[in-house]
Amino acid sequence: MNTLLLGLGFGLVTAAVLAISTVALSLQFGVTRVPNFAHGELMTVGAYAAYTAIRAAHSTLLGAVAAIAAGAILGAAINKLLFGPFRHRQVARLTLFVLTIAASLIIQNAVLLYFNGSTLSLPLGGGTPHKVGPFLFTTQQELIIAVAVLIMLGVHALLRYTYFGRAQRAVAENLSLARASGVNAARVINRTWLLTGALAGLSGFILAITTGGLYPAMGFQFLLVVFAAAILGGIGQPYGAMAGALVVGVTMEVSALYISSDYKTVVAFGLLILALLFRPQGLVAPRRAATG
Amino acid sequence: MFEYLVSVGTLAAITSVIALGLNSRWGLSGQLDLGYYIYVALGAYIDGVLTLPSAHTQPDVSYILGLHLPFLAGFAGAGLGAGLVSLVVGAVALKNLRGDYFAIVTVAATIIGYTVISQYKPLFNGYNGLYGASQPFAASLNLSPQGYQAFYFGLCVVVLVAVFVVLELLRRSPFGLAVKAVRENEIAASAFGKRTYLLRLKAYVIGGVVAGLGGSLFMHYITAFNPASWSPLETFLLYGALLVGGTANNLGAVVGALIALIAFPQLTQLIPALGSNSNAGPAIQNIVIGLLIFAVLLFRAAGILPELTTMSGQLRTRGAWNWRRRATGQAADSAEPAGPVVDPAGPEEA
Numbered sequence: 236m237n238t239l240l241l242g243l244g245f246g247l248v249t250a251a252v253l254a255i256s257t258v259a260l261s262l263q264f265g266v267t268r269v270p271n272f273a274h275g276e277l278m279t280v281g282a283y284a285a286y287t288a289i290r291a292a293h294s295t296l297l298g299a300v301a302a303i304a305a306g307a308i309l310g311a312a313i314n315k316l317l318f319g320p321f322r323h324r325q326v327a328r329l330t331l332f333v334l335t336i337a338a339s340l341i342i343q344n345a346v347l348l349y350f351n352g353s354t355l356s357l358p359l360g361g362g363t364p365h366k367v368g369p370f371l372f373t374t375q376q377e378l379i380i381a382v383a384v385l386i387m388l389g390v391h392a393l394l395r396y397t398y399f400g401r402a403q404r405a406v407a408e409n410l411s412l413a414r415a416s417g418v419n420a421a422r423v424i425n426r427t428w429l430l431t432g433a434l435a436g437l438s439g440f441i442l443a444i445t446t447g448g449l450y451p452a453m454g455f456q457f458l459l460v461v462f463a464a465a466i467l468g469g470i471g472q473p474y475g476a477m478a479g480a481l482v483v484g485v486t487m488e489v490s491a492l493y494i495s496s497d498y499k500t501v502v503a504f505g506l507l508i509l510a511l512l513f514r515p516q517g518l519v520a521p522r523r524a525a526t527g
Numbered sequence: 528m529f530e531y532l533v534s535v536g537t538l539a540a541i542t543s544v545i546a547l548g549l550n551s552r553w554g555l556s557g558q559l560d561l562g563y564y565i566y567v568a569l570g571a572y573i574d575g576v577l578t579l580p581s582a583h584t585q586p587d588v589s590y591i592l593g594l595h596l597p598f599l600a601g602f603a604g605a606g607l608g609a610g611l612v613s614l615v616v617g618a619v620a621l622k623n624l625r626g627d628y629f630a631i632v633t634v635a636a637t638i639i640g641y642t643v644i645s646q647y648k649p650l651f652n653g654y655n656g657l658y659g660a661s662q663p664f665a666a667s668l669n670l671s672p673q674g675y676q677a678f679y680f681g682l683c684v685v686v687l688v689a690v691f692v693v694l695e696l697l698r699r700s701p702f703g704l705a706v707k708a709v710r711e712n713e714i715a716a717s718a719f720g721k722r723t724y725l726l727r728l729k730a731y732v733i734g735g736v737v738a739g740l741g742g743s744l745f746m747h748y749i750t751a752f753n754p755a756s757w758s759p760l761e762t763f764l765l766y767g768a769l770l771v772g773g774t775a776n777n778l779g780a781v782v783g784a785l786i787a788l789i790a791f792p793q794l795t796q797l798i799p800a801l802g803s804n805s806n807a808g809p810a811i812q813n814i815v816i817g818l819l820i821f822a823v824l825l826f827r828a829a830g831i832l833p834e835l836t837t838m839s840g841q842l843r844t845r846g847a848w849n850w851r852r853r854a855t856g857q858a859a860d861s862a863e864p865a866g867p868v869v870d871p872a873g874p875e876e877a
Contacts, residue, residue, distance in 0.1 A: 270627045270631070329626060332630070334821065336820070337818075338821075339817075340760075340763055340767075340814070340820075341814050341817035344809075344811070344814045344817070347810040348807060348810040348814070459635055459638060462635075463635070500642060501639045504635035504636070504639050507635050511624060511628055511631070512623060
């Protein structure tokens, strides 16, 4: 029982990291309809930006700000520089997907070239664990979960109560209809890349904190777990993404206690494949599908 | 110098075989399979366990089988084994999934396979992998080391030519046309009575068999294979090669592999080492391939040798560029005795 609780605790922390990244991927996919293979690299760059900032200024907060800024800039750059030249052409969605693969290859290796391949670690203390309800958490882990919950509430408020959020949902639902109703779709897409880049950058930083190290392929390797969570939740559905992240995060960590931690990504990808084969519409099916 | 050229040439021939296999999946059939390289690895591993002696002779080494069979058995086994795994994976994945979902499942399946192969030691000796692969036909030939290198180069070229001819015949066969029709418009193809799932699955298995054969050649070339020597990333590099050379054109696949995977890496080796960073070489190579993919998609989306839209011979058609003349309305029929232009959804096969 104790091990199970321990696993659940770890799972919640992993789910927190995963939720931020997955919500970002899902929002971006919902609005742009491109599965972004370079999403992991947004996380990697965020983590390395935070590392550089913390090294220079010895402030965790500044590190988070650097991660957010780097992610946002890179997200906007992907939209402008990578997709920009293809905007006015009739290109298949698969072509854009291949483009994000190329971007992933370029960014990941640029990081490898600049920071070298060895694992770097963040100079942050974890703090001592203490009991919270049935779980054992360090202050750092509590903070991570709190940040994730805040971001989820923030995304909810944004989608629900702001003009930008409504416009985003409109573009995700039907691009040409949104345009016809006077929504500036190009601006919405651009801002979505900024927002999701920022969230991805931050999640990369948090990922580096929880796993304890940075390396150039960190985001790339985490990306598939993010895809698993996003698809499990129904890709393009921000609320489903939260549920998917929780399921994948907890399952991965709990399974690590019973099988072997080497196989925990196998469990995540197994879930992904099962989800795609048996429930491709996601855990939280869009209302549209329910009513036909 | 001679040895260097023969060595690079052998690698070039093997890489071309591997690129041809991917071309029958992605080019001919339009399946974005991001897990392709695992079939190359499977081919190498299966060949290894078939041709290596039993694992019990060495301490701390464990792998299945160890039958000590001759090269030809290993080669055939590699193709067969990779084909069988393709059949199982393809039967499940191609049933319901299309486009990017299919791509994500293949990459997930590859990473599962990669993790299991590296962690589960009894299968293929885990992280240490297989080593000490035999030199095919070495015992009966009795050549000098250099002579043998040249012989192996010749062997790889023979396999490359054979694979190329078979795939080219398949591309021009009614089967190849039907697969292309499914790629272009699945609904139209099924309306014409094509069994789309079966056609996709066949193209997928053919790609797997070719990958396995390439893996077998690779195994005997480097004589050792372990998880450190391949990663799921290789597949992306192969896509770079196909996009550069010309997707769905077999000659284009070979040209792309030679340019992007052989010439470029050899050239980047000429760049002086950047300080202490030992990763600089591969990193620059990957960045260049990424930029190359971007540039090709931007400026020449069809690749150096675009896909042929006629049934006629590769070289003959290309010489006349008749697909272009037809497209721009310049009469090509006088200069070009080639076959008819293929309507992708046409009912040319019963």
